[in-house]
Amino acid sequence: MLRKKVPPRRYPLKLPFSYVARQGKEQVYSGFGETIEISSLYIGVWPLPLRSSGVTELALSIQWPATLPDGTRLQLVIQSLPIGPHGQVTELCILNHEFRTARRCANGLSAPLNIPKSHAQTESDHADKLPTVLTAAFGA
Secondary structure, eight states: OOOOOOOOOOBOOOOEEEEEEEETTEEEEEEEEEEEEEOSSEEEEEOOOOTTSOOOEEEEEEEEEEEOTTOOEEEEEEEEEEEEEETTEEEEEEEEEEEEEOSSSTTSSSSOOOOOTTOOOOOGGGGGGSOHHHHHHTTO
């Protein structure tokens, strides 16, 4: 008897994140965005300028809403491959993930990441403000 493969359940979670995008070994973009949905294999995010950029890998640092019992904040660090845009949402395939404890702000910035309704900036001139955890996610 053949078992039908069930796709992973997707959970609608809108969480702020920072990211670094690479093309091969070169960093081509960095910035901020918001998750739309998360599953065990995929994550839907926006906005990301990946349509014709040649991005081959992304590292995301997501502010996780739960904290440890002592109040320590968590961040979910994800290494992923872009699958493609689906409307305004960019779909990413999760390669690796881990929870890490975060400083006062899980996005690695000195102030909380508040994404305006018009959404995030995606310019690489903010690379110096991104958490070092993203560079570490690439093994650099």
